[in-house]
Amino acid sequence: MSLESVNEASAEELRQIEREKRRQRRLARERGEIPALRARRRAVNPGDLGVAGATPDAPPAPLVLPARLVTVLDRVGGEAGAADMFHDVLMRAGGLSDPMEYVANAVRESISAAFPPLGALAHLADLTTAGMPVFSDDESLRAEAILTGRLPAPPVDPSELDSWQLLLEAHEAGTRAVLSKGAWRRLVHKLPLAVVDDLIDSGRLDARADLASWPDHDDRSRYVTARLSPGALGASDVKALAWTSELRRRAVMEGAEVLPVDGRHDEWSLRAALLNGDVNALDQVGPLSDTHFPPDLSRLVRSLQAVRRGAAVGPELGQEPGLFFLLEDCLPNGRLVSGSSKFHYWAGTRRLYRLLDEAHWAMAAEPDIAPDVLRSVVEQAIALRNEKEGAGAGKAGREARAVLAYVYFLTARPGDRDRLDRAVGLLEEVLRRGTRRRGGVDPQARRRMIVLSDLLQALRQKSRPHDVLNPYLALSVEHGSSEWRHGWRNLRGQVPAEQLEYINNAKDRVQRREMAGRMGREAEILYELPLDEQFLRIPRVHSPVLQPRIRPLERRTDPSTSEERNWTASEAARDIVSRGRIMREDH
Numbered sequence: 001m002s003l004e005s006v007n008e009a010s011a012e013e014l015r016q017i018e019r020e021k022r023r024q025r026r027l028a029r030e031r032g033e034i035p036a037l038r039a040r041r042r043a044v045n046p047g048d049l050g051v052a053g054a055t056p057d058a059p060p061a062p063l064v065l066p067a068r069l070v071t072v073l074d075r076v077g078g079e080a081g082a083a084d085m086f087h088d089v090l091m092r093a094g095g096l097s098d099p100m101e102y103v104a105n106a107v108r109e110s111i112s113a114a115f116p117p118l119g120a121l122a123h124l125a126d127l128t129t130a131g132m133p134v135f136s137d138d139e140s141l142r143a144e145a146i147l148t149g150r151l152p153a154p155p156v157d158p159s160e161l162d163s164w165q166l167l168l169e170a171h172e173a174g175t176r177a178v179l180s181k182g183a184w185r186r187l188v189h190k191l192p193l194a195v196v197d198d199l200i201d202s203g204r205l206d207a208r209a210d211l212a213s214w215p216d217h218d219d220r221s222r223y224v225t226a227r228l229s230p231g232a233l234g235a236s237d238v239k240a241l242a243w244t245s246e247l248r249r250r251a252v253m254e255g256a257e258v259l260p261v262d263g264r265h266d267e268w269s270l271r272a273a274l275l276n277g278d279v280n281a282l283d284q285v286g287p288l289s290d291t292h293f294p295p296d297l298s299r300l301v302r303s304l305q306a307v308r309r310g311a312a313v314g315p316e317l318g319q320e321p322g323l324f325f326l327l328e329d330c331l332p333n334g335r336l337v338s339g340s341s342k343f344h345y346w347a348g349t350r351r352l353y354r355l356l357d358e359a360h361w362a363m364a365a366e367p368d369i370a371p372d373v374l375r376s377v378v379e380q381a382i383a384l385r386n387e388k389e390g391a392g393a394g395k396a397g398r399e400a401r402a403v404l405a406y407v408y409f410l411t412a413r414p415g416d417r418d419r420l421d422r423a424v425g426l427l428e429e430v431l432r433r434g435t436r437r438r439g440g441v442d443p444q445a446r447r448r449m450i451v452l453s454d455l456l457q458a459l460r461q462k463s464r465p466h467d468v469l470n471p472y473l474a475l476s477v478e479h480g481s482s483e484w485r486h487g488w489r490n491l492r493g494q495v496p497a498e499q500l501e502y503i504n505n506a507k508d509r510v511q512r513r514e515m516a517g518r519m520g521r522e523a524e525i526l527y528e529l530p531l532d533e534q535f536l537r538i539p540r541v542h543s544p545v546l547q548p549r550i551r552p553l554e555r556r557t558d559p560s561t562s563e564e565r566n567w568t569a570s571e572a573a574r575d576i577v578s579r580g581r582i583m584r585e586d587h
Contacts, residue, residue, distance in 0.1 A: 020064050020065075020067060020070070024062050024064050024090075062087075062090040062093070062094045063091075063093040063099045063100075066131060068130045069127065069130045069132055071130075072126050073086050073107070073127075076111060076127075079123075080114045082114075085114075086103075086106075086110065089102075089103055089107065090103065100132070100133065101133070103132070104132050104134045105134075107124075107127065107132065108577065111123050111577075112577040112578060116570065117574040118147075118569060118570055120573070121146060121573040121576060121577055122147055124143070124577065125143045125147060135576070139579070143576055146167070146569050146572055146576075149171075151167065151171045152168065153172060153177075154168035154172055161186065162575065163571040163574070164572050164575070166190055166568050166572075167569055169186060169187055170187055170195075171568075173187055173205065174204065176204055181209060181213070181214075184209040185209075185214055187205075188211075188221070188224050191567065191568065192560065192564040193220065193223075195560050195564050195565060196224060197227070197555050200224070200227050200228060201555065205228070206228060207229045209228065211224060211225045211229060212225065212232040217237075219241075222237050222241050223241065223556070225237070226241055226552065227552050227553050227555070235247075235250070238250070241553070243553060246550065246553070249548065252268055252272050255275070256272075258272035264284075264286060265281060265285055266292070267292070267293050270285065270293075271547070274546055275547070277325065277326070279304070279326060279329045279330055282301060282308065288301060296544075296545050297545055300317075300323070300545050300546075303317055304330050307327060307330040308332075312339070313327055313343055313344065317341075318339065318341025318343035319341055319343070320343075321343075321541040322539065322543030322544075322546065322547075323343075323543050324343050324539055325538045325539075327347065331347065336380060337383065340393070345395070346535070346536075346539075348380060348384045349395070349396045349399050349400070351380055352380045352384060352403055353399075353529075353530060355376050356377050358373050359373040359377055359407075360473050360476050361476050361491075363502070364474065364491050364499055364502055374407055380400075381400040381403045381407075382400070382404070384396045384397065384400035385397055386400075398430050398532075399530055399531055399535070401426045401430045402426075402427070402452065402529060404423075405423040405424075405430070406423075406469060406470075406529060408422055408426070409459065410469060423459075427453075430452065430531070431452065444532070445531045448529075448531050449531065451528050452527070452528070454525050469526065470526045470528065470529065471505075471506035471507070471509040471513075472484055472506075472510065472526070475487035475488050475503060479526070479528050479529060484510050512524065
């Protein structure tokens with residue numbers, strides 16, 4: 001640019017300044033702040049007509065600002081509802097040696113008092129851009145970052161933990177960035193709780209913050225821990241949170257009594273009742289549409305109620321070992337158990353041995369009904385007999401064949417070769433199937449199969465097996481039980497006289513077997529049932545429906561407001577806007 005063009009630009013700027021000064025003086029005269037021209041001339045000393053001047057008490061002229069600053073100030077005053085918001089400031093600045101510094105500080109203070117922090121920051125940033133020195137360079141950079149949302153990453157090891165650092169950390173948290181535990185701790189304790197809940201709901205704040213390692217034990221720490229890592233809370237923390245559902249859940253898990261609420265089962269008292277085997281609690285549940293049960297518990301209640309009414313056990317329930325004991329209690333008495341689920345194989349085998357126990361008791365105490373009971377044993381065994389090799393199916397199939405062979409031998413008449421051959425064939429199937437790896441043959445079951453093999457060889461030599469293949473079972477006790485004397489005494493008081501020989505023979509055989517064991521002699525081979533006692537036990541498996549895992553605490557705050565979400569930006573803006581006033585007061 002040439003020197004001539006520079007001079008022309010300077011002259012034009014001076015003309016604009018002069019025009020603005022005239023406009024300001026005109027406005028001041030209209031408001032009565034400066035006497036009219038004629039009045040001022042009359043006030044001049046007639047003896048000094050040749051000297052231009054004013055009276056010593058005349059007010060100074062207002063400070064004249066560049067047009068771009070005037071435009072911004074007029075807009076700010078309009079938004080604040082005070083058109084002459086900065087008039088007094090400009091009037092007082094007119095007589096000062098450094099008027100612009102005074103105006104900048106006064107305008108900053110007026111704007112910070114009239115607008116919320118972010119609005120004040122935006123206006124002051126506009127004034128800075130227009131040429132008024134309201135911000136330092138560092139403040140200008142921070143203000144621009146806040147207003148544009150283009151914030152830098154927070155220092156990992158900050159020298160000062162102020163609102164600016166908190167804003168940077170909060171912004172970083174919203175971008176799924178990895179923050180230190182210290183940063184998360186500051187955010188959890190400083191941010192509005194609704195915003196903390198937003199971070200949790202969005203997955204940005206999770207268990208990796210490791211709240212359990214924080215030294216804080218206040219209500220907010222408990223609340224956030226309950227939402228992220230509820231298992232880390234002790235009983236006192238749960239009580240302090242008044243978290244009723246978790247208190248009742250823990251009581252269920254501990255096996256404690258959980259009472260109904262207002263005479264009606266809630267989800268926890270019902271779970272406790274069912275875990276204790278109280279299937280009658282299902283009758284005390286009102287219409288499921290009126291309850292507030294979780295969906296999985298409602299489905300279970302509906303299914304169990306249907307089974308109690310005679311419906312079949314569905315395939316989904318039948319594969320859940322943690323529910324077997326409940327399903328078994330819900331089955332109608334006397335019904336044949338048949339099906340192809342894990343539950344059907346398990347429950348059918350348990351019913352098979354209950355019927356066999358009843359048959360032994362009937363053979364001793366009520367011989368007239370023994371044939372009917374034995375037929376029920378055969379029916380259940382046939383229902384369980386299968387060719388599958390899965391764990392449940394394979395075990396149930398072996399037990400069914402072993403029991404069928406036992407009953408055939410037990411009821412065979414002398415010379416009934418066909419019945420004996422069928423029994424021997426079933427035993428061979430048991431032994432053949434028991435040697436396969438699949439099906440879960442444990443060492444004890446394998447040992448009993450070997451005993452059956454030895455017994456099979458002995459039975460082949462006879463046309464008629466012993467009347468009592470297993471004296472323990474004949475006395476209505478488990479094989480090898482030390483309670484056989486109690487069983488014998490109990491039966492002796494119930495059986496008719498003609499059956500005393502039957503139970504006394506069983507007692508004598510047990511005594512001879514025990515004597516042989518004490519003397520180191522080989523004991524009599526018995527028909528040992530069941531093959532796998534472990535298979536008949538109630539599975540010690542937790543049902544996730546009856547014993548659910550701890551669930552995080554549900555959100556207790558309302559959706560966050562815009563004011564809450566902008567809180568960190570507002571606090572950082574407040575510090576920037578008020579910093580100049582603090583510095584001026586200190587100065």
